[in-house]
Amino acid sequence: MSTPPASASESTNAAKPPSSNEVRSEALRRRTFAVISHPDAGKSTLTEALALHAKVISEAGAVHGKAGRKSTVSDWMEMEKARGISVSSTALQFNYSSSEAPESADGVDTVNVINLVDTPGHSDFSEDTYRVLTAVDAAVMLIDAAKGLEPQTLKLFQVCRHRGIPVITVINKWDRPGQTPLELLDEISERIGLTPTPLFWPVGIAGDFRGLLRRGLDAHAGEAVEYIKFTRTAGGAKIAPEEHLTPEVALEREGDTWAEAAEESELLSASGQDHDQELFLGGQTSPVIFASAMLNFGVRQILDTLVALAPPPRARLAIDDTPRDVDDPFSAVVFKVQAGMDTAHRDRLAFMRVVSGVFERGMVVTHAQTGKPFATKYALTVFGRERTTVENAYPGDVVGLVNATALAPGHTLFVDKKVEFPPIPSFAPEHFAILRAESASKYKQFRKAVDQLDSEGVVQILRNDIRGDASPVMAAVGPMQFEVVAARMKAEYNVDPKIEPLGYALARRTDAESTIELNRQRGVEVFERSDGVLLALVSDKWRLQYIQKELPELTLEPLVAATD
Numbered sequence: 001m002s003t004p005p006a007s008a009s010e011s012t013n014a015a016k017p018p019s020s021n022e023v024r025s026e027a028l029r030r031r032t033f034a035v036i037s038h039p040d041a042g043k044s045t046l047t048e049a050l051a052l053h054a055k056v057i058s059e060a061g062a063v064h065g066k067a068g069r070k071s072t073v074s075d076w077m078e079m080e081k082a083r084g085i086s087v088s089s090t091a092l093q094f095n096y097s098s099s100e101a102p103e104s105a106d107g108v109d110t111v112n113v114i115n116l117v118d119t120p121g122h123s124d125f126s127e128d129t130y131r132v133l134t135a136v137d138a139a140v141m142l143i144d145a146a147k148g149l150e151p152q153t154l155k156l157f158q159v160c161r162h163r164g165i166p167v168i169t170v171i172n173k174w175d176r177p178g179q180t181p182l183e184l185l186d187e188i189s190e191r192i193g194l195t196p197t198p199l200f201w202p203v204g205i206a207g208d209f210r211g212l213l214r215r216g217l218d219a220h221a222g223e224a225v226e227y228i229k230f231t232r233t234a235g236g237a238k239i240a241p242e243e244h245l246t247p248e249v250a251l252e253r254e255g256d257t258w259a260e261a262a263e264e265s266e267l268l269s270a271s272g273q274d275h276d277q278e279l280f281l282g283g284q285t286s287p288v289i290f291a292s293a294m295l296n297f298g299v300r301q302i303l304d305t306l307v308a309l310a311p312p313p314r315a316r317l318a319i320d321d322t323p324r325d326v327d328d329p330f331s332a333v334v335f336k337v338q339a340g341m342d343t344a345h346r347d348r349l350a351f352m353r354v355v356s357g358v359f360e361r362g363m364v365v366t367h368a369q370t371g372k373p374f375a376t377k378y379a380l381t382v383f384g385r386e387r388t389t390v391e392n393a394y395p396g397d398v399v400g401l402v403n404a405t406a407l408a409p410g411h412t413l414f415v416d417k418k419v420e421f422p423p424i425p426s427f428a429p430e431h432f433a434i435l436r437a438e439s440a441s442k443y444k445q446f447r448k449a450v451d452q453l454d455s456e457g458v459v460q461i462l463r464n465d466i467r468g469d470a471s472p473v474m475a476a477v478g479p480m481q482f483e484v485v486a487a488r489m490k491a492e493y494n495v496d497p498k499i500e501p502l503g504y505a506l507a508r509r510t511d512a513e514s515t516i517e518l519n520r521q522r523g524v525e526v527f528e529r530s531d532g533v534l535l536a537l538v539s540d541k542w543r544l545q546y547i548q549k550e551l552p553e554l555t556l557e558p559l560v561a562a563t564d
Contacts (some may be wrong), residue, residue, distance in 0.1 A: 003510050020327040023394060027326040030396030032115040032353070033305050034132050036092040036157065037142035038150035042172045046142060046293035046302075047092065047118050053239060053300045054249035055426060056094040063119035091336075091398040092116045093381050098307040112307050116396050127427045127477050128336070133159050135335040135353035135426055137348065138310035141167045141286070142300065145178030148187045155219045157192055161218045166311065167286045169196060170302055175292040184262065185273070185288070197275045197389035198268060198288040200301050202253060203261045204226065209292055210254060211243075212301065213261045215268075215502050222269025224262045228301070229253070236295040250381060252531065281311060312407040313396035320419045326395040329416035330357030333369050334407045335424065337456045348452065349380070350404035355421070357544065361501065368420040378402035407416060411459050426529075428559035429460055429475035432504045432537060433482055436471050443470070449493040454484055454530050462535060473527060475535070482552035506544055506555040517554060521547055 011370040016027075069142035095112050117132045139160050139227075143149060160167055171184055185196045204210035205470075211229035215222060220241060227250030229563040235256045250258045267554070268274070279285040289304055291298030313324040316333075324331055361379045366372070380387040380400040401407065407427045408425035437446035450472060459482070460475040468474065474482060482499055489495045504525070509516060511534060515526045523539035524547065538544045547555060 001505060016314075023358060024221065026394040027251045027396060029111065030113050030115065030394065030395040031138070031310050032136050032313065032398070033140060033306060033310060034129075034138045035142055036129070036133075036153065036160065038144070038147070038152040038459045038502070041142045041144045041147075041150070041153070042293045043142055044118070045131040046140075046170070046172065046291075046299070049293045049299040050114075050303060051092060051094060051114060052296065053125060053303055054094045054096040063521045067225065089214050093398060096303055098304045102335045112399070113394075114303070114306070116395055117219075129156060130159055130427070131335045131340060131424050131457070133163060133165065134410075135333065135351075135398065136165065137313055139165050139167050140306070141169045143169060143171050143184065143188075144416075145171050145173045145184065146176060147289075148179060148184055149191050154192065154534070157194075161192075161283060162284060163259045165403070166281050166283060167194070168302075168305060168310065169194075169286045169288045170298075171288065171290045172201055172293055174206055174209045174290045174298065176207055177294050177321055180205070181290065188286070188288075193272060194283075195279070195285040196288045197273050197280070197285045198244055198290075199263075199275060199305060200228075200289045200298065201261055201265050201268075201368055202290040203229075203250070204257055209290075209297055210293070210300055211233070211248075212290065213258075213265055213300075215265050215274075217275055218389050221274035222266055223402060224265055227258065230295070230297045232295055238296070239300075240296040244301070246450075275309075277309065279291065280309060313355075319422050322419075324355050324356045324419050324421075328356040329414070330363070330421055331355045331412065331414040331419050332359065332365075332399070332419075333421045334404075334411040334413070337404075337407065337409060348405060348455075349400040350407040351398055351400050354393050354395050354399065354405075354491060355396045356395055357415070359390075359397070359399060361389070361391050363415065364389055365413045365415050366416065366418070367406060368414060370406065372406070374403060374404070374406065374413060398537055408455060425560040426457075426460060426531075427477050429477060429507050430505065431476050431482070432502040432507075433474045434467070434471050434500040435473075435474050435485070436498040436500070438498050442495045445493045445498070446489075449495055453488065458488070459485055462537075463529045464525070474499070475536075475537075482535045500539075503539060505540050506538045507559060508538065510534045510536040510546070511555045514554040514556075517551065518547075521551075 034280070035043050035046060045361050093113065093115050095111050097111050099290060099529065117136055124436060141153060143153065157167065169188065181202055184196070186195055188196045198215060200210060200212040200214055203213055209230070211227055214225045216225045222246045227245040229249065231241045231243060233240055245253065247262065260289055275287055276285060280287060287297055287303060287309060289301055291302060293299065313326050315325040318324055332354045334350050334352045334354040337349065338349050361380070362377055364373050364375050366538040367374045379390050380402065381390045390399055412420045434448065437443055447469065450461060453459060462473040462475055463469065472484060476482060486497050486499060489497045510526060515534060518524050518526050518536050524536055526534060544556065547554065
């Protein structure tokens with residue numbers, strides 16, 4: 001693998017503060033996005049293919065390893081490699097020169113900075129994905145050509161809609177048998193109310209992927225502009241060669257297959273399914289690309305579309321509803337905390353998304369939640385598990401701050417005038433388990449591991465006086481989160497944890513005045529979360545309904561559900 005880029009801001013003159021125009025110019029080059037999908041739709045494979053086409057790796061890895069094919073860059077945990085799933089979010093930053101981008105005034109190709117925040121695909125990690133979606137400006141919605149829209153994709157799309165994040169749709173695995181393209185478009189339109197506007201239409205049915213018909217935009221909307229014919233490479237680990245052919249040559253080469261694709265493209269125009277940038281940014285339409293991430297077909301077209309259509313960083317509303325524009329003084333929001341990425345260093349990375357201004361390594365910023373100064377001596381850009389020191393970063397960039405023990409997801413950093421961005425809500429847990437150390441001699445390491453994983457948000461840690469610190473309770477959206485805790489405690493702290501399921505099914509926010517009476521109730525136990533919130537755990541919904549009916553004066557407030 002080639003060395004990841006240090007920073008796309010190497011030309012910045014550190015001695016002279018950048019002007020407002022410079023900051024805006026740098027922000028315009030940024031594209032910060034996440035890929036959302038149901039498990040096994042090919043998200044990690046696509047992430048790898050995007051990095052390959054940006055020429056920051058020389059060969060794409062695979063989630064399910066073929067002989068001789070390495071694992072993906074973004075899935076760095078041993079558990080991820082072994083099970084072929086993504087259970088953590090990681091950030092990849094790289095430069096990309098779009099083949100569609102016009103040259104600048106001096107004849108130099110525009111180089112864009114891509115910040116790709118990889119997300120967990122499994123539904124048990126919805127909370128981690130939600131945090132990531134607070135840090136991006138666009139999303140790629142990945143759909144399996146055979147399965148169509150699946151439950152986890154629908155949930156994550158609703159989060160994007162709620163947050164006003166424009167969505168580009170990629171229909172993946174077109175090299176395998178699947179539904180017809182028109183059936184898939186109808187499903188998108190009917191189930192999520194989004195008008196699909198294909199930019200690249202498949203030539204060949206699912207399972208016989210020959211290439212893409214590039215549809216025209218603006219005055220040429222709906223026309224077949226060119227045929228991009230792909231050639232397979234051995235194992236699909238290299239960039240697939242492309243031929244760019246005129247429609248006339250395409251008809252000679254592909255005959256009826258091309259003619260059918262061209263006719264379908266015309267039908268799309270007749271039904272109003274041509275791209276409109278304003279409607280796309282307004283969340284009413286979604287550009288569509290057909291691809292095969294495993295074969296690297298259509299991947300360059302995805303990158304080109306992101307560069308051409310996805311929005312650059314924009315102003316963000318603070319908690320008091322005042323906008324923080326990109327050229328305002330520096331501010332950033334922390335969306336992820338992660339330890340254990342480098343076994344050689346017991347450090348803890350806080351990932352922040354730069355919202356405004358310029359970040360300069362070593363600058364002293366203010367932590368909005370505590371009002372205390374925070375030094376940024378150790379700052380990194382991250383490429384999967386690899387990290388490189390970053391000197392400067394601009395709006396849209398993702399920077400990892402090392403050993404930022406005071407920072408948690410949702411926290412704000414700023415300079416100059418105070419700003420605080422809205423916090424990231426914790427989801428309502430649905431699974432609960434007691435956590436203990438198998439060996440009392442490892443109690444110190446056990447406590448350290450529990451505190452670390454709690455601060456990262458891997459699980460919510462609950463405590464009360466009866467159970468004590470030796471037996472905290474883990475609360476999670478999905479049970480696989482408990483497996484991650486066990487695996488990481490063993491790998492990073494050499495602690496064998498003992499996990500015992502706890503017979504509660506619901507959590508409700510309560511208060512100190514209600515605690516005494518709630519603890520008297522059968523099937524109820526009150527705990528304190530690490531952020532000071534009191535949670536009443538209840539055995540089942542019928543018990544909850546009984547208490548609410550018989551003791552309506554008690555506080556039992558619902559939390560944000562993972563499906564909200």
